[in-house]
Amino acid sequence: MDAQEHDVVVIGGGPAGENAAQYAVEGTPMTAAIIEGELLGGECSYWACMPSKALLRPVAVSGVTADLPGVSTAHVAPKALLERRDTWVSHYDDSGQQQWADGAGIAVLRGTGVLVGERTVRVTSADGDRLVRAREAVVIATGSAAHVPEPYVDVLPWDSRDATGVVEVPDRLLVVGGGVVACEAATWMSALGSEVTLVVRGPRLLGRAEPFAGQAVLERLRERGVRVLLGTSVESVRRQDAEATGTGRIHGGPVTLTTSGGDLEADEVLLAIGRQPRLDDLGLSSVDLSADDVTSGRLPEWLHVVGDASGGPPLTHWGKHQARLVGARIAAAAAGEVAWEPDREAPVPQVVFTEPEVAYVGMTEAQARDAGHDVVLTRVPTSSAAGTSLLRDHVTGESQLVVDARSRLLLGATFVGVEAGELVHAATVAITGGVPVHVLRHAVASFPTASELWLRLLEELPREMRTPPPD
Ligand SMILES: Cc1cc2nc3c(=O)[nH]c(=O)nc-3n(C[C@H](O)[C@H](O)[C@H](O)COP(=O)(O)OP(=O)(O)OC[C@H]3O[C@@H](n4cnc5c(N)ncnc54)[C@H](O)[C@@H]3O)c2cc1C
Numbered sequence: 001m002d003a004q005e006h007d008v009v010v011i012g013g014g015p016a017g018e019n020a021a022q023y024a025v026e027g028t029p030m031t032a033a034i035i036e037g038e039l040l041g042g043e044c045s046y047w048a049c050m051p052s053k054a055l056l057r058p059v060a061v062s063g064v065t066a067d068l069p070g071v072s073t074a075h076v077a078p079k080a081l082l083e084r085r086d087t088w089v090s091h092y093d094d095s096g097q098q099q100w101a102d103g104a105g106i107a108v109l110r111g112t113g114v115l116v117g118e119r120t121v122r123v124t125s126a127d128g129d130r131l132v133r134a135r136e137a138v139v140i141a142t143g144s145a146a147h148v149p150e151p152y153v154d155v156l157p158w159d160s161r162d163a164t165g166v167v168e169v170p171d172r173l174l175v176v177g178g179g180v181v182a183c184e185a186a187t188w189m190s191a192l193g194s195e196v197t198l199v200v201r202g203p204r205l206l207g208r209a210e211p212f213a214g215q216a217v218l219e220r221l222r223e224r225g226v227r228v229l230l231g232t233s234v235e236s237v238r239r240q241d242a243e244a245t246g247t248g249r250i251h252g253g254p255v256t257l258t259t260s261g262g263d264l265e266a267d268e269v270l271l272a273i274g275r276q277p278r279l280d281d282l283g284l285s286s287v288d289l290s291a292d293d294v295t296s297g298r299l300p301e302w303l304h305v306v307g308d309a310s311g312g313p314p315l316t317h318w319g320k321h322q323a324r325l326v327g328a329r330i331a332a333a334a335a336g337e338v339a340w341e342p343d344r345e346a347p348v349p350q351v352v353f354t355e356p357e358v359a360y361v362g363m364t365e366a367q368a369r370d371a372g373h374d375v376v377l378t379r380v381p382t383s384s385a386a387g388t389s390l391l392r393d394h395v396t397g398e399s400q401l402v403v404d405a406r407s408r409l410l411l412g413a414t415f416v417g418v419e420a421g422e423l424v425h426a427a428t429v430a431i432t433g434g435v436p437v438h439v440l441r442h443a444v445a446s447f448p449t450a451s452e453l454w455l456r457l458l459e460e461l462p463r464e465m466r467t468p469p470p471d
């Protein structure tokens with residue numbers, strides 16, 4: 001079989017793959033091809049970030065209007081909410097993304113890509129097989145899939161695709177997991193009218209965030225009628241007449257979970273217990289590699305991995321950041337150069353679009369102490385700046401900075417409450433730029449904006465941190 005040739009071949013056309021292709025070839029004479037087996041734009045555009053945020057934003061606005069005298073309370077209208085979601089996923093049509101690729105001069109090869117040898121990928125589609133060879137580099141950008149352990153397989157539980165693509169709203173929904181997908185999905189599914197029960201194995205929600213953040217989300221979920229069972233493990237699961245009815249539709253008869261706290265019955269169960277890199281069936285053995293080699297970065301110089309497939313933080317912005325770096329490295333290597341990169345590792349931010357919103361970057365207090373830092377903390381109610389308290393009548397949540405006592409550098413920050421997702425970026429900038437807190441105090445925020453919360457946080461630090469540390 002003759003092989004088609006491109007300088008760069010990317011397997012997987014999600015946000016990470018698209019960015020890797022673009023950054024590798026833009027401004028160069030090189031060509032790139034993206035191999036995509038489903039929809040160009042990936043999980044993020046059609047079944048993850050975009051539909052979930054399209055569903056959550058009206059829910060958040062409705063919550064604010066209920067707490068903002070001077071405006072009529074807005075109510076969630078389920079049918080219109082689902083139509084909004086459909087608009088944001090372009091009705092599961094990727095022609096807009098195809099236009100972007102055409103404009104960027106990137107070839108899109110439809111089909112499933114499998115490595116069959118060094119720099120060589122076989123693409124299988126309904127039209128048959130073809131071979132593609134990369135002159136410079138192959139990039140794995142195959143994303144991740146929801147983790148579905150064996151005991152659940154036969155009951156056909158919902159995964160996050162069903163929750164973001166919801167068509168039939170179950171009257172009663174069990175959600176297994178207490179992480180980001182569980183908390184966000186509980187928020188929109190209860191707004192759509194489901195009676196939601198969260199079954200959480202651990203002692204708190206959002207285990208990767210500061211405990212006070214998970215606690216604030218727990219309290220609000222319970223206020224909105226979501227039942228949250230902490231410290232509850234699932235022992236077995238059964239369902240009558242499980243049936244593959246399609247994404248977002250109820251997959252058969254009632255489901256029963258036998259848990260450490262007794263039996264729970266519902267019309268559907270959503271499994272939200274993490275995701276795994278999609279590296280199976282990728283032909284890694286044809287180039288003497290294993291999935292472990294890929295997630296530990298033990299790769300030959302012609303092969304790269306970006307995004308969720310890398311096993312790093314499964315976040316779109318992080319995958320895109322990795323992809324920009326990899327793209328620039330490929331472009332530089334092809335030109336016989338070395339790409340410039342900062343010497344400081346970038347901190348990873350995350351925003352959880354719950355009520356209240358939770359946003360964090362860098363290290364938590366516990367992570368900073370475990371890493372051996374002498375830590376100084378500053379924590380204030382998020383309502384404590386005029387700008388935050390004006391945004392609604394009852395501003396809940398607290399916000400915190402984690403500072404290294406010796407260097408006075410910011411190690412991490414957590415914001416809980418209104419506008420948290422916007423407040424966190426200043427922390428990302430401060431950590432990336434290595435700005436010590438005595439300098440950060442001079443970054444003046446406008447009155448009365450939410451950003452003035454930074455002043456409140458910095459004022460609460462010990463007075464000696466207002467000047468540079470003694471030599
Ligand atoms: C419900 C939910 C909500 C989320 N919300 C957010 C959020 O708000 N913010 C955020 O930052 N992150 C969010 N995430 C995480 C985010 O979706 C992922 O981090 C992101 O999609 C990863 O991008 P990627 O390009 O690595 O992979 P993906 O987006 O998964 O794309 C991979 C692509 O590769 C294709 N592919 C896979 N294997 C092959 C193959 N062999 N051949 C050809 N094509 C293949 C797939 O079809 C897919 O199109 C959310 C995740 C979920 C589940």
Ligand SMILES: NC(=O)c1ccc[n+]([C@@H]2O[C@H](COP(=O)([O-])OP(=O)(O)OC[C@H]3O[C@@H](n4cnc5c(N)ncnc54)[C@H](O)[C@@H]3O)[C@@H](O)[C@H]2O)c1
Nearest residue numbers: 177178179180181182201202272273274275314351352353
């Ligand atoms: N707003 C956002 O940025 C956003 C939104 C949704 C998802 N995401 C990304 O998608 C990834 C996947 O989300 P997720 O919520 O599925 O994973 P997660 O890692 O955030 O949470 C998984 C939860 O499941 C629990 N768990 C793990 N195994 C279990 C088991 N066998 N039985 C019961 N409970 C178990 C964990 O203790 C945890 O509470 C996240 O890591 C996140 O980065 C991001």
